[in-house]
Amino acid sequence: MSAHLLPSDLKKSIDHAIANRPDGTLPYKKNTRKAVRQRNLRAAEWPDFQDIRRDVSERRQQDIDRLEELHLQLRENWKKNGIEVHEAKDALEAAATVEAIVRRAGADRILKSKSMLGEEIGLNEYLPQKGIVPVETDLGEFIVQLRGEPPSHITMPAMHLDREDVGRLFAEKLGVEYTDNPEELTRIARKVLRKEFLAAKVGLCGVNFAVAETGHLATVTNEGNGRMVTSLPRVVIAIMGWERVTRSLSELTLLWQMLSRSATGQRSTVYLNLTHGPTSDRIGPEEVHVIVVDNGRKQLWQDEELSSVLRCIRCGACLNVCPVYQQVGGHPYGGTYPGPIGAVLAPALFGLETAPDHPFASSLCGACEEICPVSIPLPKHLLTLRHRIIAMNAKKSDSLVWDGFSAMMKHEEFYRKILKGAETMQRILPQGMITSPAWGKGRATPRIAKQSFRDWYRENRGEDEKK
Amino acid sequence: MPRERKILPDSEWKIMKTIHLFIPCFVDQLFPKTGIATVRLLEAAGYKTTFPKAQTCCGQPAFNSGFWKQTAELAERFIRLFADAEYIVTPSASCAAMVRKHYHELDLSDDSKKLLESITPRLFELSEFLVQEANFNRIESRFPHRVAYHTSCHGFRELGILDQPLSLLRNVRGIDLVELDDNRRCCGFGGTFAVKFPAVSVAMGEDKIQAILDSGADVVTATDDSCLMHIEGIITRKKLPIRVLHYSRILAGEELLA
Numbered sequence: 055m056s057a058h059l060l061p062s063d064l065k066k067s068i069d070h071a072i073a074n075r076p077d078g079t080l081p082y083k084k085n086t087r088k089a090v091r092q093r094n095l096r097a098a099e100w101p102d103f104q105d106i107r108r109d110v111s112e113r114r115q116q117d118i119d120r121l122e123e124l125h126l127q128l129r130e131n132w133k134k135n136g137i138e139v140h141e142a143k144d145a146l147e148a149a150a151t152v153e154a155i156v157r158r159a160g161a162d163r164i165l166k167s168k169s170m171l172g173e174e175i176g177l178n179e180y181l182p183q184k185g186i187v188p189v190e191t192d193l194g195e196f197i198v199q200l201r202g203e204p205p206s207h208i209t210m211p212a213m214h215l216d217r218e219d220v221g222r223l224f225a226e227k228l229g230v231e232y233t234d235n236p237e238e239l240t241r242i243a244r245k246v247l248r249k250e251f252l253a254a255k256v257g258l259c260g261v262n263f264a265v266a267e268t269g270h271l272a273t274v275t276n277e278g279n280g281r282m283v284t285s286l287p288r289v290v291i292a293i294m295g296w297e298r299v300t301r302s303l304s305e306l307t308l309l310w311q312m313l314s315r316s317a318t319g320q321r322s323t324v325y326l327n328l329t330h331g332p333t334s335d336r337i338g339p340e341e342v343h344v345i346v347v348d349n350g351r352k353q354l355w356q357d358e359e360l361s362s363v364l365r366c367i368r369c370g371a372c373l374n375v376c377p378v379y380q381q382v383g384g385h386p387y388g389g390t391y392p393g394p395i396g397a398v399l400a401p402a403l404f405g406l407e408t409a410p411d412h413p414f415a416s417s418l419c420g421a422c423e424e425i426c427p428v429s430i431p432l433p434k435h436l437l438t439l440r441h442r443i444i445a446m447n448a449k450k451s452d453s454l455v456w457d458g459f460s461a462m463m464k465h466e467e468f469y470r471k472i473l474k475g476a477e478t479m480q481r482i483l484p485q486g487m488i489t490s491p492a493w494g495k496g497r498a499t500p501r502i503a504k505q506s507f508r509d510w511y512r513e514n515r516g517e518d519e520k521k
Numbered sequence: 522m523p524r525e526r527k528i529l530p531d532s533e534w535k536i537m538k539t540i541h542l543f544i545p546c547f548v549d550q551l552f553p554k555t556g557i558a559t560v561r562l563l564e565a566a567g568y569k570t571t572f573p574k575a576q577t578c579c580g581q582p583a584f585n586s587g588f589w590k591q592t593a594e595l596a597e598r599f600i601r602l603f604a605d606a607e608y609i610v611t612p613s614a615s616c617a618a619m620v621r622k623h624y625h626e627l628d629l630s631d632d633s634k635k636l637l638e639s640i641t642p643r644l645f646e647l648s649e650f651l652v653q654e655a656n657f658n659r660i661e662s663r664f665p666h667r668v669a670y671h672t673s674c675h676g677f678r679e680l681g682i683l684d685q686p687l688s689l690l691r692n693v694r695g696i697d698l699v700e701l702d703d704n705r706r707c708c709g710f711g712g713t714f715a716v717k718f719p720a721v722s723v724a725m726g727e728d729k730i731q732a733i734l735d736s737g738a739d740v741v742t743a744t745d746d747s748c749l750m751h752i753e754g755i756i757t758r759k760k761l762p763i764r765v766l767h768y769s770r771i772l773a774g775e776e777l778l779a
Contacts, residue, residue, distance in 0.1 A: 068720065072720040072724055377707045377725050377728075378721055382721060415717075415718055416711070417674070417709060417714045417722070418674075418711055421705070437584070437585070437626075440585070440586065443587060444586070448587075448588070452588075453588075456588040457591060459578075459583060459591065460580075460591035460595060463546070464594060466574065466575045492716035492717075493754070495719055495720075496755060497719075497723055497751065497755050497758060499754070500750050500754065501551070502550050503552070503554075506549050506550050507553035507572075508572065511542075511556070511574075512574070515570065
């Protein structure tokens with residue numbers, strides 16, 4: 055189960071978001087579109103970008119197909135490197151494992167670098183209940199944690215805010231003088247966090263990829279916090295989704311470049327942090343733990359129709375390019391993963407019943423698939439999930455509507471008469487009575503033509519004698 | 522009703538191949554002029570047309586809503602109706618994509634599956650057909666307007682349609698074709714999405730309309746009357762001076778009434 059609740063009524067949640075949008079430029083609209091433009095620039099730098107993309111997609115799928123085998127190799131290398139391995143079958147088990155390690159280290163605080171899996175297993179809700187304080191060190195995560203809200207994006211946690219929002223937040227929560235200068239804001243956060251870094255006993259990071267041939271744990275970041283979290287504390291915990299394995303270091307460099315270009319439009323991120331294992335020379339951690347989290351992944355791996363979604367490298371490009379996400383940002387989706395990838399991941403990982411509306415919150419425009427660096431057919435998955443959700447538990451009223459629709463469309467005469475009737479109604483009734491409430495708000499209802507095409511054709515080109 | 526006046530010159534009728542018109546339900550009922558323009562263009566290109574009158578809906582709305590059993594019933598029916606067609610041409614990219622790209626995902630009878638395979642290569646969106654099959658570019662219409670071309674998602678991303686309608690439109694005399702900012706962004710229609718999530722659907726449409734206004738166009742066109750219906754709905758509500766017209770109607774010489 056996901057830590058942040060999925061809304062029981064997604065339509066209401068999205069409607070509410072639209073109705074309550076502030077005037078002026080919306081940060082999420084501006085930031086997503088900027089990210090897409092930047093990504094497109096970087097993609098255009100490689101004349102053979104589409105070939106590379108196809109190649110990376112195929113190779114990522116090969117890694118996914120070989121996950122069991124790659125995991126065996128990983129375990130061997132982790133053992134060799136002195137990494138302690140823990141398995142967690144669900145969110146609760148994963149969070150409890152973190153708790154146990156923190157307790158054993160005699161700590162009551164844990165320093166975190168950004169991890170979407172950390173969000174998925176609800177660490178920031180679970181640990182405080184057990185008397186452990188999680189401290190976010192990624193600037194965006196630090197900001198949303200101060201606000202007491204989840205991240206609104208996979209790679210840009212605070213992208214729903216502008217710098218004025220952050221300035222006001224820091225003034226209120228940190229007691230500093232208001233400024234909206236990004237550099238100064240960063241300096242303020244840095245000053246707060248520096249003390250935490252130096253005092254930290256336990257650090258926690260996510261894992262973008264674990265490298266099977268060497269056992270390295272790779273994290274891709276743009277701030278120095280990831281490096282500090284994995285090198286300053288005595289005990290380091292890395293949490294990783296079961297599918298985040300790649301075969302080799304050379305494969306990793308390829309994925310890193312695709313991830314950087316797709317996520318932020320950088321040629322490469324500022325850091326690629328590789329954790330190999332504990333060290334005895336006091337410049338690294340003495341203990342390194344990795345927690346491999348299933349939480350629905352192994353069952354999804356067996357699902358032939360949907361398993362390609364495990365290729366996802368969490369770049370967030372599909373969020374940025376999604377015209378729905380651009381309008382509302384991430385929060386109305388609830389849960390951990392918003393946008394198109396979230397609309398597939400939520401029902402596929404946690405069960406159809408947890409997100410029955412999410413796969414429908416898309417115009418199926420296909421921009422997500424087009425931009426995906428690993429070519430996940432997201433619209434196809436959305437359609438598959440729609441079909442499964444309806445097959446499992448269609449609302450009676452919806453079934454009736456579509457049974458009726460099909461019945462009408464199977465009989466041309468019936469279809470013709472019903473629409474003729476509707477045309478007459480439209481003509482004689484006042485406008486207000488013929489406007490469908492779902493269509494009519496903000497949009498005029500289209501009028502049925504007095505003479506349909508088929509009638510024109512019969513009159514002007516004659517009847518088809520056969521049909 | 523008087524017989525229609527031929528706007529395009531008579532062709533020499535050399536080829537005399539017959540095209541089965543696939544005029545989707547909503548075009549038939551809401552946008553008959555698009556169907557009429559389709560007939561005129563195909564005739565000008567030297568083809569005969571026939572309209573299998575039992576046709577109704579290809580099933581796309583039911584499919585996108587997750588009701589695949591009901592969709593399959595309509596797909597079987599469609600396949601039977603068009604099984605013996607030499608060419609099938611439709612002025613709706615989205616409906617063409619439904620048949621070509623999604624019918625095979627349905628639970629169809631073995632016979633229908635076999636027929637579908639033979640139909641698929643013979644089914645075209647109108648501009649695809651005119652450019653790729655008919656080599657037709659003898660557009661003789663005049664349309665002295667600034668026209669914004671909206672790239673319909675299904676046409677572009679599922680069928681790769683973009684150059685065909687644009688190259689045809691470029692042959693229209695007096696036309697000033699302009700590109701929209703971020704022209705591949707969805708207009709927000711999305712079929713049943715438009716009624717399931719109307720607020721965000723309209724918000725997306727408003728962004729599209731802003732891009733049209735910014736382009737200075739007084740007409741917006743596309744391969745799909747469905748996108749245009751949604752865009753027009755918002756334009757009408759906002760009382761904006763933008764006209765909405767399927768590209769076939771521009772090609773066939775329809776004139777805008779003042």
